[in-house]
Amino acid sequence: MQIPFCDIKFQYEQCKDKIDAAVAQVMESGYYINGPQVRELEEKLADYVGVKECVGVANGTDAILVALMALDIKAGDIVVTTPFTFIATAEVISLIGAKPAFVDIDPNTYNICPDALQTYLDSSKDRSKIKAIIAVDLYGQCADYERISKIAKDNGLTLVEDGAQAFGAEYKGTKACSFGDIATTSFFPAKPFGCAGDGGAVFVNDEKLALKVRQIKDHGQSKRYCHTLIGINGRLDTVQAAVMLAKFDHFKDCEIALRQNVATKYSSSLLDLAHSQKVKLPYVENFNSSVWAQYSIQLLAAQREEAQEALKAKGIPTAVHYPIPLSLQECFAYLGYKEGDFPVAEAVANRIMSLPMHPYLSDEQINYICVTLKEVL
Ligand SMILES: *Cc1c(COP(=O)(O)O)cnc(C)c1O
Numbered sequence: 491m492q493i494p495f496c497d498i499k500f501q502y503e504q505c506k507d508k509i510d511a512a513v514a515q516v517m518e519s520g521y522y523i524n525g526p527q528v529r530e531l532e533e534k535l536a537d538y539v540g541v542k543e544c545v546g547v548a549n550g551t552d553a554i555l556v557a558l559m560a561l562d563i564k565a566g567d568i569v570v571t572t573p574f575t576f577i578a579t580a581e582v583i584s585l586i587g588a589k590p591a592f593v594d595i596d597p598n599t600y601n602i603c604p605d606a607l608q609t610y611l612d613s614s615k616d617r618s619k620i621k622a623i624i625a626v627d628l629y630g631q632c633a634d635y636e637r638i639s640k641i642a643k644d645n646g647l648t649l650v651e652d653g654a655q656a657f658g659a660e661y662k663g664t665k666a667c668s669f670g671d672i673a674t675t676s677f678f679p680a681k682p683f684g685c686a687g688d689g690g691a692v693f694v695n696d697e698k699l700a701l702k703v704r705q706i707k708d709h710g711q712s713k714r715y716c717h718t719l720i721g722i723n724g725r726l727d728t729v730q731a732a733v734m735l736a737k738f739d740h741f742k743d744c745e746i747a748l749r750q751n752v753a754t755k756y757s758s759s760l761l762d763l764a765h766s767q768k769v770k771l772p773y774v775e776n777f778n779s780s781v782w783a784q785y786s787i788q789l790l791a792a793q794r795e796e797a798q799e800a801l802k803a804k805g806i807p808t809a810v811h812y813p814i815p816l817s818l819q820e821c822f823a824y825l826g827y828k829e830g831d832f833p834v835a836e837a838v839a840n841r842i843m844s845l846p847m848h849p850y851l852s853d854e855q856i857n858y859i860c861v862t863l864k865e866v867l
Contacts (some may be wrong), residue, residue: 491858492805496680497848501745504850505737509686512732525728531735535691538742539657539665541673543700545692546726547707550654550676553690554624555582556724557672560702561648563588563621570610570647571624572602573815573827574835579626579652580816590825591620592817594832598773600628600786600842603834604637611645622648627656627666629811630682630749630783631774635661635669642670650674654690655783657683658746662777667693672703677734682749682781683741689730748849749782752856756785756845759860767791768867770841784811788841792867798843800866806859809844 494500502509516525528546536544547553563569565587571579573592580590591614593606602625614620623642625633635651642649649670653659656666657675667673675681677689692707694700702719705712710721753772763769770788774780789797798808815835817827829836845859 491855493807493846493851493855493859494848495807495809495846497850498679498684500850501684501848502686504744505740508736509733512736513686513729516729516732519728522728523725525731527728527731527735528726531726531731531738532691534735534738536693538738539667539673539693541668541693542695542697543693545694545700545703545707546731547690547692548724548726549688550652550674550678550681550690551578551582552707552722552724553654553674553676553692554578554650554652555585556703556706556722557650557674557692558582558586558588558622559706559721560699561622561650561672566619567621568614568616568619569622569624570607570620572626572628572835573817573832574600574812574838575626575628575652575816576654576812577816577819577821578654579624580822583624584822588621589619590816590822592815592827592832592835594834595838596634597834597838599631599633599775599778600838601626601631601633602638604634604641607638608641611641620645620647622650623670624650624652625670626652626654627659629772629786630655630659630781631778632656632659632661632666632669634775639670648672653693654678655681656781657681658742659781660779666781667691671696672699677730682746682783683734683737685730685733685737687727687730689726689734691726745849746781749847750780752847752849752851753780753782753785755853755856756860759856760787760863763864763867782847784809784844785847786811786842786844788838789843789867790841794841794843797863797866801862804862804866806862807846810842811844812842813839815839
């Protein structure tokens with residue numbers, strides 16, 4: 491049996507007629523930049539997430555970049571984040587000349603650890619330079635926003651939610667991408683809510699901040715050829731907005747539940763491996779509802795590469811999100827971190843492995859993956 495890791499083509503086929511018609515309509519209209527679909531999508535998503543404004547942008551990386559620019563984060567500032575995330579989260583901090591600072595993660599959720607965050611703030615020698623926190627909703631589960639928001643507020647810091655993996659998730663009954671002063675997401679095809687190329691969005695309640703985001707993602711224009719702010723070309727394409735609009739109902743009404751179903755089946759089938767300490771299963775807080783961007787397990791007693799090879803030979807692709815903590819990436823060598831600085835993130839990075847994950851994995855496929863994994867381990 492050959493299993494796809496993330497069957498985006500099958501996801502397209504579920505809404506093919508609607509998507510094809512929507513794309514054709516954009517093509518016919520000739521309105522390829524800032525078409526009416528962009529605004530329509532923004533309104534729909536803001537409504538769904540429960541914030542005042544959504545601004546479509548070119549991708550999830552630009553979403554964070556534009557958010558930091560709108561918050562006036564600048565050269566010399568420090569922005570605190572997790573070392574266990576996709577590079578984009580921290581890359582944009584450096585890109586605007588600010589400095590990323592990492593704090594370790596929670597050993598169960600793998601999200602930024604509020605205690606580690608507090609300890610860092612209490613002990614930092616550069617306290618006055620610290621301006622913001624970026625929390626990431628890893629694998630589709632929200633970070634602990636009640637605690638993190640309180641820490642941000644008590645310390646006078648702005649909070650950004652990087653919800654690239656969590657659009658559609660909930661934290662204590664509130665939708666992901668609504669936390670902090672500003673939140674961002676990505677519509678990269680392999681994310682839970684993906685488009686047919688690159689796309690992203692910024693979510694914000696403050697209307698002045700929303701206007702700033704809107705201008706920055708469009709060359710800082712307040713009106714045509716009037717450049718009030720330094721900005722970028724970071725607009726969401728009309729075609730991508732049309733694709734997202736065509737998919738949205740199906741995503742929210744079907745695919746979120748299907749993803750959760752797949753995860754539940756994985757976890758019950760793999761329970762014995764967890765009991766025998768061979769793997770650590772994903773842990774979702776009881777107040778969280780994950781959208782399962784990834785189903786990632788820790789291999790506690792096996793060599794990961796060997797296990798991946800053996801699974802691959804049986805038609806089961808796996809992936810590692812992420813093999814190297816950002817603190818140990820070459821591009822961040824200038825920050826001066828060393829091995830041992832973030833023991834939890836480093837241990838998890840060594841052992842984590844993602845299994846195939848998409849809404850349409852069948853019971854038979856899940857069963858095959860779990861049986862094979864047990865043989866391999
Ligand atoms: C995917 C991702 C991004 C970047 O999104 P792009 O659309 O690929 O630019 C940022 N942060 C996290 C946590 C991600 O997973």
